[in-house]
Amino acid sequence: MSSSDDRALVLNPILCDGRGLCQEAAPDLIELDEWGYPLMRGGGLRIRLSRDDEQQARAAVQSCPKLALHMER
């Protein structure tokens, strides 16, 4: 049986144009670097999601006009 605990939010930096909409949608998961480009909380391009994180992760994916974010297992 699957659960939300084995999901992750992943950023493709090649597609990202750095406007930061995802960080506004998911401030607990995404931070912006000094140039305004997103990184996952703690650094890096991928973050594992707890059940509590999933709503913000979905909001971040939906907020991105460049389709640079997705969720995966």
Ligand code: SF4
């Ligand atoms: S919303 Fe998408 S394009 Fe904008 S900063 Fe976030 S990942 Fe990059």
